[in-house]
Amino acid sequence: MKIEFTLNERPVRVDVAPMARLLDVLREDLRVTGTKEGCGEGECGACTVLVDGRAVNACLIPAIQLRGAQVQTVEGLARSERLHPIQQAFLEHGGAQCGICTPGFLMAAAELLHREPHPSRAQVREALAGNLCRCTGYQKIVDAVAEALS
Amino acid sequence: MSASTLQPAPQTPPALALVGQGVVRTDGHAKVTGQALYVDDVRPEGCLYGATIRSTVAHARVTRLALHPDDAAAGVVLVTAADIPGENVVALMTDDQPALASAYTKHVAEAVALVAAPNREQALAAAQRAVVEYDVLPALFDPEVSRGHEIRLFGADNVFSHLTIRHGDATGAFANPPAGSRVVEGVYRCGHQEQLYIETQGMIATPRPGGGLTLFGSMQCPYYVHKALKRVLGHTDFNVVQAVTGGGFGGKEEYPSLVAIHAALLALKTGRPVKLIYRRDEDLRATTKRHPMRARYRTLVDAGTGRLLAAEAELLFDGGAYNTLSPVVNSRGAIHALGPYRCDHAVIDALMVATHTPPNGAFRGFGAPQAHWSAERHIDRIARVLGLDPLAVRRTNMYRDGDRTPTGQVLRDVGIGIVLERALERAEKPLPPRLAATRPGGGGPAARLVPSRGLALAWHGCGFTGNGEAALKGKADVALEGRDVVIYIASTDIGQGPETIFPQIVAETLGLPLARVRNAPHDTAQVPDSGPTVASRTTMVVGGVAQKAARKLRDALAAEVGFDGDFDRMLAARKSTANLRVQAEYTDDGSLVWDPKTYQGDAYPAFGWACVIVDLDVDADTGEVFYRRLVQATDVGRAINPVLCSGQLEGGALQALGFATSEELVLDAQHGMRNNRLTNYIIPTALDAPEMETVLVEIPFAGGPFGAKGIGEIPHDVPHAAVAQAIERATGAVLDRLPMTPERVLAALDTAAEPSA
Numbered sequence: 001m002k003i004e005f006t007l008n009e010r011p012v013r014v015d016v017a018p019m020a021r022l023l024d025v026l027r028e029d030l031r032v033t034g035t036k037e038g039c040g041e042g043e044c045g046a047c048t049v050l051v052d053g054r055a056v057n058a059c060l061i062p063a064i065q066l067r068g069a070q071v072q073t074v075e076g077l078a079r080s081e082r083l084h085p086i087q088q089a090f091l092e093h094g095g096a097q098c099g100i101c102t103p104g105f106l107m108a109a110a111e112l113l114h115r116e117p118h119p120s121r122a123q124v125r126e127a128l129a130g131n132l133c134r135c136t137g138y139q140k141i142v143d144a145v146a147e148a149l150s
Numbered sequence: 151m152s153a154s155t156l157q158p159a160p161q162t163p164p165a166l167a168l169v170g171q172g173v174v175r176t177d178g179h180a181k182v183t184g185q186a187l188y189v190d191d192v193r194p195e196g197c198l199y200g201a202t203i204r205s206t207v208a209h210a211r212v213t214r215l216a217l218h219p220d221d222a223a224a225g226v227v228l229v230t231a232a233d234i235p236g237e238n239v240v241a242l243m244t245d246d247q248p249a250l251a252s253a254y255t256k257h258v259a260e261a262v263a264l265v266a267a268p269n270r271e272q273a274l275a276a277a278q279r280a281v282v283e284y285d286v287l288p289a290l291f292d293p294e295v296s297r298g299h300e301i302r303l304f305g306a307d308n309v310f311s312h313l314t315i316r317h318g319d320a321t322g323a324f325a326n327p328p329a330g331s332r333v334v335e336g337v338y339r340c341g342h343q344e345q346l347y348i349e350t351q352g353m354i355a356t357p358r359p360g361g362g363l364t365l366f367g368s369m370q371c372p373y374y375v376h377k378a379l380k381r382v383l384g385h386t387d388f389n390v391v392q393a394v395t396g397g398g399f400g401g402k403e404e405y406p407s408l409v410a411i412h413a414a415l416l417a418l419k420t421g422r423p424v425k426l427i428y429r430r431d432e433d434l435r436a437t438t439k440r441h442p443m444r445a446r447y448r449t450l451v452d453a454g455t456g457r458l459l460a461a462e463a464e465l466l467f468d469g470g471a472y473n474t475l476s477p478v479v480n481s482r483g484a485i486h487a488l489g490p491y492r493c494d495h496a497v498i499d500a501l502m503v504a505t506h507t508p509p510n511g512a513f514r515g516f517g518a519p520q521a522h523w524s525a526e527r528h529i530d531r532i533a534r535v536l537g538l539d540p541l542a543v544r545r546t547n548m549y550r551d552g553d554r555t556p557t558g559q560v561l562r563d564v565g566i567g568i569v570l571e572r573a574l575e576r577a578e579k580p581l582p583p584r585l586a587a588t589r590p591g592g593g594g595p596a597a598r599l600v601p602s603r604g605l606a607l608a609w610h611g612c613g614f615t616g617n618g619e620a621a622l623k624g625k626a627d628v629a630l631e632g633r634d635v636v637i638y639i640a641s642t643d644i645g646q647g648p649e650t651i652f653p654q655i656v657a658e659t660l661g662l663p664l665a666r667v668r669n670a671p672h673d674t675a676q677v678p679d680s681g682p683t684v685a686s687r688t689t690m691v692v693g694g695v696a697q698k699a700a701r702k703l704r705d706a707l708a709a710e711v712g713f714d715g716d717f718d719r720m721l722a723a724r725k726s727t728a729n730l731r732v733q734a735e736y737t738d739d740g741s742l743v744w745d746p747k748t749y750q751g752d753a754y755p756a757f758g759w760a761c762v763i764v765d766l767d768v769d770a771d772t773g774e775v776f777y778r779r780l781v782q783a784t785d786v787g788r789a790i791n792p793v794l795c796s797g798q799l800e801g802g803a804l805q806a807l808g809f810a811t812s813e814e815l816v817l818d819a820q821h822g823m824r825n826n827r828l829t830n831y832i833i834p835t836a837l838d839a840p841e842m843e844t845v846l847v848e849i850p851f852a853g854g855p856f857g858a859k860g861i862g863e864i865p866h867d868v869p870h871a872a873v874a875q876a877i878e879r880a881t882g883a884v885l886d887r888l889p890m891t892p893e894r895v896l897a898a899l900d901t902a903a904e905p906s907a
């Protein structure tokens with residue numbers, strides 16, 4: 001099945017099975033590998049991307065739903081050399097350790113900050129509850145998101 | 151609001167340009183932009199996909215092993231033990247574990263054979279429907295039954311390790327109890343725990359153009375993989391390269407050797423690159439876990455103060471089907487068994503027994519989190535029995551300078567009192583607001599939430615036990631390459647930060663900006679053996695070796711140019727443009743004395759000290775625990791990078807809170823993990839995690855670089871014990887078994903509510 005959609009503001013075309021996972025379309029077909037797989041069943045959030053501005057688990061989205069969609073991944077966060085404020089905040093606060101969960105957290109956080117530029121710590125924790133991190137204890141991730149735009 | 155640094159007054163270290171600064175991690179940019187390459191992000195040209203055929207029974211002879219006819223017809227490749235060119239063994243401490251159990255399997259989910267196919271789905275399907283027939287044998291699952299049983303798993307008696315530490319005369323003390331003393335006894339248990347790195351195990355084996363293989367993958371210890379592969383291949387014509395690694399926590403200490411062997415065998419047979427990535431359910435079922443433990447403590451205490459007069463501690467660990475690193479876990483468990491408390495007459499007996507359960511292995515803390523659980527719960531029991539304040543009993547017993555540990559080591563610079571005071575101080579801050587509890591089942595507005603606080607104390611030996619470091623002689627090279635300095639070490643970054651910390655140490659030592667110092671790739675073809683990335687040793691031990699190598703480089707450069715001065719001035723005076731590379735290796739001053747036979751002497755070059763205070767709410771209706779804040783004060787020696795340092799402490803503490811209340815392995819009839827998904831093995835989320843206050847206390851260790859001690863494991867040692875104390879304080883429910891699931895908390899509440907027996 002041929003599908004056209006927008007990936008990080010560039011039009012792309014792929015020929016994939018209708019039920020192929022968005023995660024595989026990105027990683028295997030388009031070789032855009034910033035989006036990670038941690039569980040393959042919607043539990044860890046490592047595969048979080050934005051589809052039409054909403055944070056979703058790419059391991060649960062079939063290709064057939066992508067027709068005409070705007071997909072944004074971690075590769076699309078920075079504007080050329082300038083990091084997105086949430087990326088900068090993760091660097092400064094130490095929000096990334098092993099980094100495997102980081103792209104997913106960044107995308108979930110980007111969606112939150114778009115909705116709510118100055119979230120409370122409780123709001124941050126709620127918004128990130130679908131993303132698992134085993135390295136940080138979340139403290140520095142919550143710090144980074146809560147203070148990214150302040 | 152998280153970390154701050156406090157130094158004991160007389161020892162304020164000098165401010166330095168790089169050391170002590172929370173510089174941004176050098177691999178951070180690649181990680182926040184998605185450019186960092188983890189093993190599954192790499193796909194060599196012509197790559198095949200591997201998958202593993204696993205046993206479905208705990209103990210059996212394999213009577214038939216074949217591909218499904220359709221897969222065979224489709225050209226799927228099968229690899230069995232018969233394809234191994236060298237020995238069928240995973241070389242580690244002992245040679246008991248086979249690389250492929252093609253004829254005889256000792257645990258469920260053991261690798262029986264391997265397949266390779268052009269794509270992942272095909273490989274997984276072929277592994278799934280391969281034909282394996284068994285002659286099933288009886289299996290032993292209880293270490294108490296397995297010990298000395300006629301069904302043999304290991305050696306003559308199924309015991310991987312048995313050791314006894316004797317200190318003073320415990321038998322005599324129990325036989326002649328002084329007036330006003332009392333015996334207190336307790337039994338404590340812990341279940342398995344999964345490391346749960348978010349990146350599953352994975353490896354790629356690629357045939358090299360000129361012959362031989364390259365192994366590239368997720369790992370902590372490239373030289374462990376090297377050692378294991380050498381025996382399986384029967385030669386050393388290969389190199390091992392670490393990919394950016396998505397978490398380890400011990401789970402990628404020894405296990406990647408097996409994954410690498412399997413990928414290598416597939417690549418050898420097919421002549422093509424082969425990628426082997428575990429699915430999450432497979433990773434959970436097949437890989438090592440923290441060792442379950444059952445412990446029995448009997449102490450003689452002064453009834454008025456709770457002072458420990460004598461102790462007998464018996465620890466029994468379930469090692470699983472193969473030895474892996476279990477004797478080291480047994481050893482560390484035994485040494486830490488009494489916690490940071492003085493007891494002049496003690497016998498500690500630690501036993502590690504084999505069962506037909508998937509092997510348990512390395513996990514942050516290495517037996518110490520289990521041992522601390524018993525020690526801290528027992529101190530609470532003493533307080534309960536005697537009607538004393540648990541904190542007072544801790545103050546009475548905690549180590550002071552000059553005290554001897556059970557191994558007879560005389561302690562210096564004991565930090566337990568300082569970390570206790572610092573944590574108590576910080577815990578005076580007002581608590582953060584409760585999260586609006588939206589979780590189903592608990593915490594709603596009608597919930598009967600009982601707020602409470604628990605406190606626990608830890609010590610942790612840094613680096614290898616006894617003469618381990620002196621025997622290993624970990625190496626590090628430092629090289630001048632152009633105007634930059636490159637560090638060659640086998641110590642890997644698995645999130646904890648050596649890619650940043652080593653350049654900080656070396657740049658500080660040479661007076662260079664951080665941007666001109668970097669680590670070389672961790673490739674066994676390029677780096678010397680620094681020893682494994684384990685045991686809270688990387689910064690303290692290997693960092694010290696790297697610092698020594700940096701000084702050697704300066705000396706070599708000075709000798710070359712004829713004067714010793716500013717690094718760049720020496721560089722400018724240099725005529726040669728050749729690289730200048732020097733090597734240093736670990737040595738100590740020989741003052742550590744250790745007898746591995748009697749387990750007496752200096753067990754560790756240094757100890758870290760920690761106090762953890764947990765504030766939480768217990769839901770009296772559901773038994774759920776909601777965390778509000780965790781304060782920890784930890785003696786880190788010197789924080790080379792306070793951001794990375796506190797990050798380690800916070801992550802370790804949350805892992806321990808998971809161990810405390812939510813992480814439980816449910817075993818099926820074959821003792822395989824039944825809840826092998828993230829939907830039913832529950833690790834804490836950002837909503838479950840407390841706000842954290844992390845106090846870095848710096849009591850410098852003269853043997854570490856700039857005074858640094860190891861800090862990777864100590865945060866996992868006691869938060870679970872603090873939680874148990876808090877639950878008890880709030881509700882009277884006594885929990886001596888981990889995890890403290892809502893069901894167990896409710897059951898303990900019922901017992902507590904019964905009229906006192």
Ligand code: FES
Pocket residue numbers: 036037038039040041042043044045046047048057058059060
């Ligand atoms: S990989 Fe998609 S949620 Fe875990």
Ligand code: FES
Pocket residue numbers: 095096097098099100101102132133134135136348396397645
């Ligand atoms: S940084 Fe390792 S899992 Fe989050």
